[in-house]
Amino acid sequence: MVTLLFALCSFFLAASLLLFPKTSFLAALRGLKIWWDVVFPALLPFFITSEILLGLGLANFMGVLLEPLMRPIFNIPGSGSFVWTMGFASGYPISAKLTVRLREKNLISRAEGERLVSYTTTSDPVFITGAVSIGFFHNAKIGLILLISHYLSAILVGFIMSLHDRKAARTPYNPDTSRPIFLRALVAMHRARLQDGRTFGKLMGDAVMTSIQTQLVVGGFILLFSVLLALFMKLGLIALFSNILGATLSFFGYPFETAQAFIYGLFEVTLGAKQASELSTSQPPALIMAVTSAILAWGGLSVHAQVASLLAETDIRYLPFLFARLCHALFSFLFTYTIGSFLYNKLQQSANGALPVWLSSFDPARDSLWTLSSPQTLSLLVCATLMLSTWLFLLLGAFTSKK
Numbered sequence: 001m002v003t004l005l006f007a008l009c010s011f012f013l014a015a016s017l018l019l020f021p022k023t024s025f026l027a028a029l030r031g032l033k034i035w036w037d038v039v040f041p042a043l044l045p046f047f048i049t050s051e052i053l054l055g056l057g058l059a060n061f062m063g064v065l066l067e068p069l070m071r072p073i074f075n076i077p078g079s080g081s082f083v084w085t086m087g088f089a090s091g092y093p094i095s096a097k098l099t100v101r102l103r104e105k106n107l108i109s110r111a112e113g114e115r116l117v118s119y120t121t122t123s124d125p126v127f128i129t130g131a132v133s134i135g136f137f138h139n140a141k142i143g144l145i146l147l148i149s150h151y152l153s154a155i156l157v158g159f160i161m162s163l164h165d166r167k168a169a170r171t172p173y174n175p176d177t178s179r180p181i182f183l184r185a186l187v188a189m190h191r192a193r194l195q196d197g198r199t200f201g202k203l204m205g206d207a208v209m210t211s212i213q214t215q216l217v218v219g220g221f222i223l224l225f226s227v228l229l230a231l232f233m234k235l236g237l238i239a240l241f242s243n244i245l246g247a248t249l250s251f252f253g254y255p256f257e258t259a260q261a262f263i264y265g266l267f268e269v270t271l272g273a274k275q276a277s278e279l280s281t282s283q284p285p286a287l288i289m290a291v292t293s294a295i296l297a298w299g300g301l302s303v304h305a306q307v308a309s310l311l312a313e314t315d316i317r318y319l320p321f322l323f324a325r326l327c328h329a330l331f332s333f334l335f336t337y338t339i340g341s342f343l344y345n346k347l348q349q350s351a352n353g354a355l356p357v358w359l360s361s362f363d364p365a366r367d368s369l370w371t372l373s374s375p376q377t378l379s380l381l382v383c384a385t386l387m388l389s390t391w392l393f394l395l396l397g398a399f400t401s402k403k
Contacts, residue, residue: 016231023234024227031226034270035219042126043218046090047097047211048204054101055203057192058082063107064185067173075162077171079107080116088151091124092299096307097214103314111168113316118324119158121307123150123269123296131270132292136277141347142289145340149293153331157324164320218306225302229267238263255283258291265295268302286341293336297328 017024053059059082067078074080079102087095099117102108108116125147133143176184198206232238238260246259257279265272272295279288304325308318 013228013231016235017227020231020234023230027227027230028223030230031223032219034226035222039218039222040215042124043090043094044211044215046086046094047214048207050086050094050098051101051207051210052203053082054098054105055193055196055198055207057189057196059102059105059107060192061185061189064175064188065181067175071173073162074115074119074158075166076112076116077108077173080112080120083116084120087120088122088154089124091127092121092303093218093306093310095120095122096310099316100310100314103316107171109169109171110315110317111165112171113314114320115158115161115164117307117311117316118161118164118321119154119328121299121303121321121325122154123299128296132273132277132296136274141344142285142292144347145289145336145344146293146296148343149332149335149340150296153297153328153335156331157328160327161320161324214310217309221302221305221309225267225300225305229264229271232267255279255287257283258287261291261295265291265298265300267300269295269298269300272300284341285344286337289340289344290333290337293340294329294333297332298325 059079062082062085063077063079065078066081070076070078070080070084083095083098083102086098096117099108099113099120102116103110103113128146128150129140129143133140133146137143175181179187196203229238241263242260245262246256249259250256258276261272261276261279264275273292276288276292276295279291304322307321311318311321
């Protein structure tokens with residue numbers, strides 16, 4: 001049945017390409033332009049630099065230095081901090097690539113790799129604050145709110161994913177406490193460089209070649225999903241899915257117009273964020289920002305396909321990553337809809353003018369956090385419960401590590 005399903009989908013795609021050649025060609029050009037103008041120059045330096053740093057043993061250095069932080073909190077070896085730093089700074093899919101490289105070097109186990117890639121796969125800050133907030137919303141304050149919600153919810157996903165497959169094999173950790181931790185980190189970095197054995201020129205050449213191969217894979221997926229989305233729009237499938245989802249959202253009291261943004265974001269994050277920014281001005285800003293935040297956290301099926309193709313080189317499974325993306329999207333929506341909207345209102349008030357030294361009148365109800373609507377209040381309670389559970393979980397983890 002699975003073989004038959006794949007065959008039918010492939011035949012349907014091929015027939016659609018023949019029926020709509022102009023649409024397919026223009027969509028492919030659009031995907032190629034996005035990759036060449038934006039993705040290729042933005043990610044290639046990070047890919048090359050990360051490969052060089054791995055060859056020089058920086059992951060081993062950070063592994064020893066940050067082991068006391070990463071293992072108790074995220075149940076990941078200290079070398080995962082290298083992926084965390086690069087992933088948060090450059091965005092998807094570089095964290096998946098670096099996780100695969102750590103797995104190939106046996107610096108992490110399979111379960112640790114699944115935990116690591118699940119919460120380090122995020123959007124990059126330049127895309128959130130630049131393309132989304134300035135390019136789409138024309139408002140820098142929205143970018144700040146989206147950035148805070150995006151990374152806070154990603155860290156919360158890391159706490160939750162630390163519970164994933166806790167009985168699985170772990171990388172050994174036997175520190176030599178006779179020497180300072182910084183000296184041990186330098187020794188681990190030096191040994192890793194010697195074990196690699198490549199000269200710096202050879203290391204740079206391999207880094208460039210490997211990075212370009214990865215970029216070609218990323219570009220191919222961007223082009224493919226650009227064509228798929230254009231074909232689905234031409235065939236009316238996007239409108240059909242939007243109507244079904246819109247009716248469901250309307251039943252729960254949410255605007256019908258948000259459905260199309262969700263459907264676009266399901267496939268491609270840039271189109272989804274742009275569609276969310278074009279929602280009717282009659283919609284509350286909190287809802288528009290929350291929809292955009294959820295789309296950024298989900299990443300789009302194009303990113304999912306890129307990550308899945310990279311993880312297929314190892315024994316790291318895709319399903320934990322899918323679960324983490326769903327959690328990240330949900331948490332981002334809740335954070336932005338409640339706490340984010342509250343911060344946004346405060347930023348708007350501060351932009352209108354400074355507060356005087358002496359207030360002639362003060363209305364506590366106006367500045368209260370509980371003047372939110374019913375859905376926002378419910379979301380706020382859920383956020384508070386999640387944060388309290390996270391705090392209790394950290395206390396339990398610290399107690400367990402001492403035991």
